[in-house]
Amino acid sequence: MSQFEIHKQNEIKKQEIEVRALVALASFGVSPQKFRALNKLEEIAYPEDLANKINQEIKQKQLELL
DSSP states (O other), X not given: OOHHHHHHXXXXXXXXXXHHHHHHHHHHXXXXXXXXXXXXXXXXXXXXXXXXXXXXXXXXXXXXXX
């Protein structure tokens, strides 16, 4: 197995652990934890929306600098 494949597997495992932790926080955490966990889960579920949001923020900052 190549280093790249090992790295990709590790990244997938890391994200699986993160998702499980977020689901636990969303289910059993206190209100602020639940809210943050649900937001992060939504970002993972809809990465294109997060990318669009980041791009809009970058464009806005660029306009502010002009």
